[in-house]
Amino acid sequence: MSVALFTLGGTIGMAGHSSDQRRIGVVNRLTGADLIAAVPGLGKTGVKLDVRDVQAVPSPNLTFAHILDLVESASRAVADGAAGVVVTQGTDTLEETAFLVDLLWPHAEPFVLTGAMRNPTLAGADGPANLLAAVRVALSDPARGLGALVVLNDQVHAARWVRKTHSSSTAAFGSPDAGPVGHLVEERVRMVMAPPPRVRLFESRPVDRERLDATRVALVPVVLDDDGLLLDGLAETHQGLVVAGFGVGHVPSALAPVLGALAERMPVVLTSRSGAGSVFRHTYGAVGSETDLRRRGLVDAGMLDPYKARVLLRLLLAAGAARDEVTSAFERLG
The missing domain is CATH 3.40.50.40 (Rossmann fold)
Structure with a gap:
């Protein structure tokens, strides 16, 4: 059983500092292989991760075209046998990209987006835990057919409702109108409610x-x-x-x-x-x-x-x- 992992950059993949004195702060340095190596317990899932390092893009620089390309690549991965898809990206635009994916994703296989609020140079970096949780959700039967899901802080959110509600907290993501649709509990995915039925507007009408x-x-x-x-x-x-x-x-x-x-x-x-x-x-x-x-x-x-x-x-x-x-x-x- 395999999961296709696409890495888009963002805080989850930042480590080290630039040698360019004009740039201050952490920069994108970690590959998908680096991210996987930093996740304790990932081997216990028994899943094979098919890592696809997409060009690292800070999430404020993501475009609709980037996400359309991502959905097409993820669709090919599912056609090749992937049981689910995980995408790591920056959190600034995560609520928007997740909804865009949800409107376009035609498959039953879960499409899970995750990221991090603390970069790997900080104590308590949340990226490894979020990535592990996202992989578990991508493999879970209850997540099938639910479209795009956002997984952070051991919570599962439907793309239609999720919001970034805090600028820096590790509990930044919530669904104010509905609450999370699921939780990660003792390595299990527990779905506690079903998102509203998916409305598929673009399956027979591709976006030009x-x-x-x-x-x-x-x-x-x-x-x-x-x-x-x-x-x-x-x-x-x-x-x-x-x-x-x-x-x-x-x-x-x-x-x-x-x-x-x-x-x-x-x-x-x-x-x-x-x-x-x-x-x-x-x-x-x-x-x-x-x-x-x-x-x-x-x-x-x-x-x-x-x-x-x-x-x-x-x-x-x-x-x-x-x-x-x-x-x-x-x-x-x-």
Whole structure:
């Protein structure tokens, strides 16, 4: 039984310091073989790891194209017999890449993403434990069919709900709306709940790479006393907009007609900047409320956070989805 291990860089693979005096701090140095050698107990799993060292990329530099290439490579590994896939990457964008993978992954074999909050030069580095846990999840029968999963700190999170909720804690990842779907307990994978049924939007409609590269989706948070100046000219440069509104989906009243005008020219998706909870649909009725904004043509993202909403909207637009298809996709996933 084998697991395909793809290494993308990030804190989990950083060790040593650069000899370049212009660069300060740890740098990417560890290969997949180095990572494996640092994991106590990995040999006890009896698994063969097929290590694929992808070009090390700090996670802020990852692109949609990187992840599409990764999904294609991982699919080939599964076709060649891998029982599951593990990917190590930086944690800064992990919640977004995991959701992107989840939207595209067509196989029952688990696709597990992990990383580390403490690099190997620090006491209590968490990378080896996270990697071991990820391998165990990738091999576990209960994880089959669940799509992309994020495993850190002995917890298993569904890609749709996971968030990075702390900048540096080893317990940085959580799923505020649902909680973890599983735990690692005494070397066993214990799944305690099933994620929502997977919505497969792109199996029969591949994403056009050229169209994806040309598709721009803005994400704009609404702030106190917002004058909307950031939205000027947006329709000339972007094909879609995600608005991170107050609370259950509110904006200042002066912003409502601006967003309505944009919604006539492009899909505008309404999310909450709160970090948990759903956008409402019809509780409040004032100008700038969720009811008013939906009436003006904004798309309700439900429980999808702004970052995941942007991932979904860009993929939909790159796949040529019409306005009603965009609305339907958010209804099904949010």
